Amino acid sequence: MNVAGSVPVARRMLFGDRRRLAVSLLGVGGAIGLVLLLQGLWSGQLTQITAYEDNSGADLFVAQPGTESVLSDASVVPLAAVGEIAGLTGVEQVNPVHLHYTVFDLHGRKEFVLLVGSEPRGLGGPWKLAVGREATAAEEVVLDRILAYQHGLSPGDELGVAGATLTVVGLSERTRSWMTSLVFVTSETAARLSGSTMASYLLVTTPTPDETGAAITSATGLDTLTPATLAANDRQVLAEIMEGPVMLMIGIAFAAATLVVALTVYSGVVERLREYGIVKAIGARRRRVWRIITGQTLTLTLAGSALGYLMYLGGTWIVGRIRPQFWFSLKTSHLVVVAAAVLAMSVLAAALPVRRLGRLDPASVCRGW
């Protein structure tokens, strides 16, 4: 008689106590949700960090030799190079831009800012305006919309920065970078605030980036990088800083989820020792017992993961409402990795309960009938 084959023992053991199952699912779901939240936040940061390169409108960034990254390198190029480059074949447009990371003290709170100084109606200014217009005169500023909202600023307001008074003339959309907001001023204002009259980069549009880039380097001795290259380098710089702590947190979250699954199944095993003893007594072999246990851990981890994904969606919605500066982004590859980790987790969580049942003497559970 093969009772084990016709009765869904694993499912009945797991669903026997719905309250405990609900609490376990909450624990697993919370931990998996946290893993997805961390991964989504990390991916969002990697997307945000390249916001400027991705939207500048340039095909090439002309930079100081040796420059590889906007995030970590301070590029300085002479403005005289603009004229040199403008005359080269293949160059449609060339504009200087100042990029400086700095800190604004707004209403007693420190805000990290990427100060962007560009020529009015030239390349490198705000790519999308929610309200108002671009800065065209000295001491005018366009703020990132979220930054403005957090400080109750709107067009017409003034703010004091590094001893200067700037007038808000517009609010920009989707202009957040890693932990920073982009703030757009004219080149003249940026030069005064930074104390440097030289540009950070020269932005170039061209239908032939490779050939034009080589021509620019040959003529000026400056380096040329595509926005994609700069973006890739910036992501690498950020990864070198943050990836360690993020992975550590994700690892801990997985450990927590594994323990929750193990605890749930182990508790169920201990409470049902008699039933398991009977199953063994009527012929269930070790392998069958193992399948019962891993069936439970797998069901719990898969169901918990589904709940975790829903919690992730809920979490991102809540965070998006109260802290819109945080972006979340999950790729299919992330979900595949998490799914594989969840499977590994279910196998690991089964270890202790399987061991417990492996040592169970069927005769001992029948005492006292």
Added chain:
Amino acid sequence: MVPVDRRMLFTDRRRALLGVLGVAVALVMALALEGIFAGSTGQVSRYVETSPADVFVSQQGVRTIHMSISVLSADTADRVGELPGVEWVEPILFASDAVAGPEGRRATYVFGYQPGGLGGPRTIIEGGEPGPGELVADDSAATALGITVGDEVEILGRPWRVSGLTTGMTSIVNTTVYVRFDDLTQVLGRGDSVSYLLVGTAGDSQAVAEQIEAAVPGVEAQTRPLFSAEERSLVREMSTDLMNIMSVAALIVATAVIGLVLYATILARLRDIGIMKALGLTPRAMTRLVLTQAGWTVATALLLAVAITYALGSVVTAVAPDIDLVVEPASLARAGIAAAVVGAIGAIAPLRRVLKIDPATVFRRPT
């Protein structure tokens, strides 16, 4: 008196261990995250905290070094030096860039100072101060980048020879290098300006700082503790929202685990609780029973979490020396309070189960 609550909880040691570990791991998440940010906070302010200056002078509106641009005219040093209470003034230049070595690149602060002056590295553990075209790097970054004294590195678009190594100036975010003031002036094209003034004072530093602000227009003057606090607040304000999100998620996990532990314990002892209820155990006593078990679980888990976090800090430091995991008393206090709250919340479901037990039902023959 029989410690019923403790015995019920710890009779099955494996289950107790799993439960306590689960809560502990959730608390470790919160403690470790806070610890990493606390460590970063300390690292960011190290230049200021180890400086011999009593007052730091910067451009008006600029209250930090990290990610800041401060420009002062070169004659500001002379004007500050003439004020009473000022013993010495040291101008420095500051820039941010990346230092490239054979094995990688690291974001770096670049300080330009007068060799032999007070704006440079506090200690040099190998080699010497920089000459023209030379720099002093931090030993931790040097190891990571494969640099030794005498090697050539690239910063700000030009090569520099490493003349010496200092220590303690590399963080998770960046490292620090020191060059000659004249070299940095030339590279930055800042002929007639400086970034900051380091000021040594006699007597009350705060009074001197206020005097500087009153006498010299367009500057900020902050004492070293205040300047350091501003630097630390940078990291804190940058990380507060992120940490809150992660901490809330970690505490949700901890709440669920506590609930699970208590619920499993209660279920395993339903018969015993039913007997106690039949013998006169009041709802109040049952509540105390469940909450005491929650307290034991949380307290044990918290102690374990602290131990694991300290151990994790040692491992992290050994594997990644640039990451400093610092467990602060305030962080422990917050974790303790949060753990107590989640313990109480986690006890709700098992408490409801216990209060609804009908003593008669537990005497039925188990099926």
